Amino acid sequence: MSVLVEKADLSLKYTGHYNNVKELLFKNSSEVLNAQRNKAIQDFVLQGIPTRKNEAYKYTNLQPQFFPEFKFIHQKENVEADLNVIFRCDVPQLSTHLNLFFNGWYYDKNRETANLPEGVIFESLEKMAKNKPEIFQEYYSKLAKTGDDPLVALNTAYAKDGYFLYVPKNIIVEKPIQLINLLQAQNDTFATQRNLIIIEPGASVQLIICDHTLNLNQYLSNSVTEIFVSENANLDYYTLQNQHNNATSLNSVFIQQERDSNVTTHTSSLHGGLIRNNLKIILNGENATANMFGMSFIDRKQHVDNFTQITHAKPHCQSNQVYKNVLDHESTGVFSGQIHVIRDAQKTNAFQKNNNLLLTDKATMQTKPQLIIDADDVKCSHGATVGQIDEEALFYLRARGIDEDKARLMMMNAFAHEVVQEIKVKALRDRIDDLVEKRLNGEVARCHECAYNCEC
């Protein structure tokens, strides 16, 4: 097959592969997961791999990312990994329940979840889907619809493992649960991860998700997470993305919030070839609050695309978004944010802010903030800016004897800090502040004990 034909029919490669490994996919997997697969792959064929013609992917063409000959892992491989040997999270004084994922698969060998409060379940999705099909029947694929997004469709077709988190009623998990997603393989690898989180009324939990690559192969990870937050529950969801230039990270997070619930999501994209974060939240009960924060510091030819969609389905809810990007070299940043207030969702407060700094003439920023408002008694606003550091503020600092470079650094630091300060876990906050400062000083911003001291 010629290259041209292959490009045109790129999605066929993925459907063809599906047919080849079908048996493997169905084997050992829960019926609830299997029931979705055939429809999912059909939905994927209908939608294809997104190109810029797809309005939701207008500024991110995913075709080239799907082009390499990836190896798939459809069965759990035996990895005798010792977390402490191959990876050490270097965030000082960060005390968490630590869990390890390899290429999308959950390895409980290294888990530190023994001290989780009673009733809290943190387990492999593959295992739990088989043990508790009734729960999966009720929740699985209910938010992430295969007909709406090709990435979700592809994920649902291939999904085997990931994690399942369940926090029972009124349980407060004090220590954050940390997830380390590692990509390490001998070949270029396509990783699929599927997660499900259910938080019962009055419960509270913090999640810290760290994405890393451990060697320089081409990686594509396609993860989908569905989160159900019940009445008066609380979720903090932090993501730290730190991969390398050949890695493509596609994350889709779907959250449904009930009455009086509180969700904060926080995404720090520090490094990665192409990062696409889809975040869709439905406020499905009165007085629910969603805070969404995001920050990226990227350089070279990296590409970060934050896509958010918040639906105010019930009255008296609040949502708040702050996304900031600092773009160096030839990097490209994208922000698409949509606030949708449906009819009758009165007394809504919805705010959105997107600020971007371009550091070079070759960096580009594309932003697409949208408001779709069908109720009248609302306060909704969005603001987006692309530019440089405020010259007047710079002058103010220089008038006080601070040299220009230093003043610029201070300003940029402050720019990022507005987002960083929203992290409630102090150790993590300090760490990211530190990383930002290092990056601004020209030092490479990654976990400095990364086993790979690579230059990319």
Add this chain to the structure above:
Amino acid sequence: MEEQDQILNDVTQGDYKYGFVTDIETDIIEKGLNENVIRTISEKKNEPDFMLDFRLNAFRKWQKMKMPNWAYLKIPPIDFQEISYYAAPTQKPKYESMDEVDPELIDTFNKLGIPLEEQKLLAGVAVDVVMDSVSVKTTFKEALAEKGIIFCSFSDAVQDHPDLIKKYLGQAVPVADNYFAALNSAVFSDGSFCYIPKGVRCPMELSTYFRINAANTGQFERTLIVADDDSYVSYLEGCTAPMRDENQLHAAVVEIITHDRAEVKYSTVQNWYPGNKEGIGGIYNFVTKRGICRGVSSKISWTQVETGSAITWKYPSCVLIGDNSIGEFNSVAVTNNYQQADTGSKMIHIGKNTKSTIISKGISAGKSDNSYRGLVKVMPNAKNSRNFSQCDSLLLNDTCGAHTFPYIEVGNKSSIVEHEATTSKIGEDQIFYCNQRGIDTEKAIGMIVNGYAKEVLNKLPMEFAVEAQKLLQISLEGSVG
């Protein structure tokens, strides 16, 4: 609250004043669209070959295009074969004086408040009147000619100034720019042409008045304005149509080209028939308006007040090619009942130090949907460019919608682009404040809406501003639920 609703009802019943039909002899060609129709139009207008080629080229491209569906609009399918593409008040040899003009026609325009008799005109406005997309009368033509200004109907321009038309037609809006622009390029029947020579400041406002009269026709007019070096012109456009139960299509193209240091100010008060309270009838208004600031330090500003049309699809744009050029867009868009509007602006920064401003005020009432859609694009070479956009939406009840879809693309570090948008309703405290001071709710809302739109209305030439303010009152006053 009930009282307020009552007031709302009373005032929004404010009927469309311009819905009458003029009984006048009209020359309408058969319904349908094919190459023969285009040849017929071209023949009727006695056009040179280059125009026919232009039309046929556009038509062939149009046949390959699909109707766009990206706008936040529900557009019922349009059967392009069910429309007649040429309708004109029966053409006589040119009117030599007012006495020869059909009295019905003079009456019509008097009723619309656009007197054709020059002595009665408001001082300083020259009008080109277009009925069913054929220009019937251009006033003050001679006075303008003394200054070297060409202001005439498009057909006259094709006959008298073919070189200029050849040079500039399709420069700002290429034939295949979009579906409706291509359609217009193929079948446009008339419009206005305006050329301001070097160094001339046009002494009066130029104005085109569009009127749809015939039934089952579409209106396709084309306006071309060229401002040579160091010139200035302010241009106004107004439009109305009779009330009919079927929808009529209006697909116009406006092109503006400014050379070095020239300035064009284009103002529109769009008041096509919006359909009745149940959303039946009304004009489908699909308009492509684009200005090219070709010269250095040139300026184009669009100001629009959109109150009519069942569906509005319109994005007046500026392509800022010349260094230091400036683009402006000021808009008030009002939708009521079942109207839908998807309107906004595109600002493409290509030259250095280019500046643009977008101020958009949307007001929605009834069961209408009102969207702002805009693009600000800064090319990598457009160093030190600046854009500021502000899009505010006011919702007057809980059954309407207001939407904002801005696109911002920035390709260099020295440019600054800012965008902000807010959506809210009229504050109860604001109304209460007015009530307290003895201003009844109806007037208070009128005041608040007017205050809200003032920023844009202030940009309109005086006579237009008065008309626009009245229009706003008719369309909306008191519609807070």
